[in-house]
Amino acid sequence: MNKNTLKRCTKCVMPETWSGISFDEDGVCSLCSEFMKKKNKINWKERQKILDKILHKFRRYAKKRNNKYNCIVGYSGGKDTVYTLWAMVRKYKMKPLVVTFDHSFTLSPEAEWNLMEIPKILDCDHLRFSIGNGLRNALCKKTTGIMGDFCWHCHNGVGTFPARISKQWDIPLQIWGEPTAEYQTEGAYKLEDIEEQDEEHYQKVFQAGIKPEMALPKEYAISDLLPMVWPEGNFKLKAIYLGNYEPWDQRKHVEIITKELGWKHNKVEGTYVDWDKVDCPYESVRDWQKFIKRNLGRTTFQASKDVRDGLITRKEALRLVKTLDGKRPKAMDKFINDVGILEEDFNKLTKRHAVIPTNRKE
Numbered sequence: 001m002n003k004n005t006l007k008r009c010t011k012c013v014m015p016e017t018w019s020g021i022s023f024d025e026d027g028v029c030s031l032c033s034e035f036m037k038k039k040n041k042i043n044w045k046e047r048q049k050i051l052d053k054i055l056h057k058f059r060r061y062a063k064k065r066n067n068k069y070n071c072i073v074g075y076s077g078g079k080d081t082v083y084t085l086w087a088m089v090r091k092y093k094m095k096p097l098v099v100t101f102d103h104s105f106t107l108s109p110e111a112e113w114n115l116m117e118i119p120k121i122l123d124c125d126h127l128r129f130s131i132g133n134g135l136r137n138a139l140c141k142k143t144t145g146i147m148g149d150f151c152w153h154c155h156n157g158v159g160t161f162p163a164r165i166s167k168q169w170d171i172p173l174q175i176w177g178e179p180t181a182e183y184q185t186e187g188a189y190k191l192e193d194i195e196e197q198d199e200e201h202y203q204k205v206f207q208a209g210i211k212p213e214m215a216l217p218k219e220y221a222i223s224d225l226l227p228m229v230w231p232e233g234n235f236k237l238k239a240i241y242l243g244n245y246e247p248w249d250q251r252k253h254v255e256i257i258t259k260e261l262g263w264k265h266n267k268v269e270g271t272y273v274d275w276d277k278v279d280c281p282y283e284s285v286r287d288w289q290k291f292i293k294r295n296l297g298r299t300t301f302q303a304s305k306d307v308r309d310g311l312i313t314r315k316e317a318l319r320l321v322k323t324l325d326g327k328r329p330k331a332m333d334k335f336i337n338d339v340g341i342l343e344e345d346f347n348k349l350t351k352r353h354a355v356i357p358t359n360r361k362e
């Protein structure tokens with residue numbers, strides 16, 4: 001291996017440029033090591049009992065207070081939040097308030113349908129919150145400049161907004177789907193831990209270390225960012241990931257929600273599956289930013305996960321990565337027009353945050 005070759009895990013295809021990744025002496029990455037631990041150690045029956053206890057406790061909490069809702073499900077209409085909502089209603093017989101913090105970009109008709117119609121099919125009440133285009137665009141530009149990522153407003157808001165509703169509406173249980181240990185290494189918990197979201201966890205995982213005052217565009221006041229600020233003062237919140245209590249099987253979930261709810265999906269550019277990240281029209285642009293910064297795209301993640309799950313070989317994964325990752329997305333044309341930024345400026349600002357020279361190729 002010469003010095004210009006990107007080092008990749010010897011089991012999956014995750015590269016050395018992924019934030020917080022480490023490799024053991026056999027070249028196996030920390031995500032694969034986590035996966036092996038999960039496979040062998042987690043007692044899912046035990047976890048299920050813990051979940052039942054938690055849900056029971058919050059059903060009683062709501063009943064005592066005559067509250068209609070006994071939990072909040074943060075919802076985007078993507079496969080993970082749709083499955084989580086389906087499971088909470090149909091499998092666990094909970095009464096969730098569905099809360100959406102919208103990224104404010106125009107959705108595809110399918111994604112819009114998933115977002116607005118599925119909660120109704122499940123007979124749930126749904127709160128959808130969007131920020132205005134001016135603030136959205138100013139934040140997209142500012143955070144591309146300071147962190148090479150235009151999605152800060154969305155990633156941040158999906159954590160803070162439901163937390164603010166939890167506090168105001170006295171619904172202290174929040175249910176999330178996929179645990180972060182499935183795909184993150186830095187700032188996340190390990191899979192053998194049961195991950196919970198509090199302010200500290202939220203700052204690490206959702207905010208990526210960028211506080212609202214740092215992201216604030218100069219033409220706005222901090223009060224304009226209020227929905228993207230963690231609620232003030234002490235309040236009790238139990239925010240859990242369903243994937244810590246039952247095995248998280250993406251393909252099985254897609255099958256269930258398609259059959260039971262008519263969930264609609266269309267292929268996102270740069271992926272080889274047709275059900276991932278359908279809830280955002282600019283996911284491929286974000287993947288492009290990741291590629292500029294870290295020389296890895298969506299296929300690297302999905303293919304690595306599929307290798308771990310035994311669905312494809314490492315050789316096949318490498319082939320997919322070479323074919324699909326690192327292509328300028330077609331959605332870029334619409335994105336730069338929506339946000340009001342020149343493509344060369346967008347790329348230049350993103351490149352400032354590159355962790356390796358971008359000409360370094362395998």
Ligand SMILES: [Zn+2]
Pocket residue numbers: 009010011012013014028029030031032033304
């Ligand atoms: Zn690996």
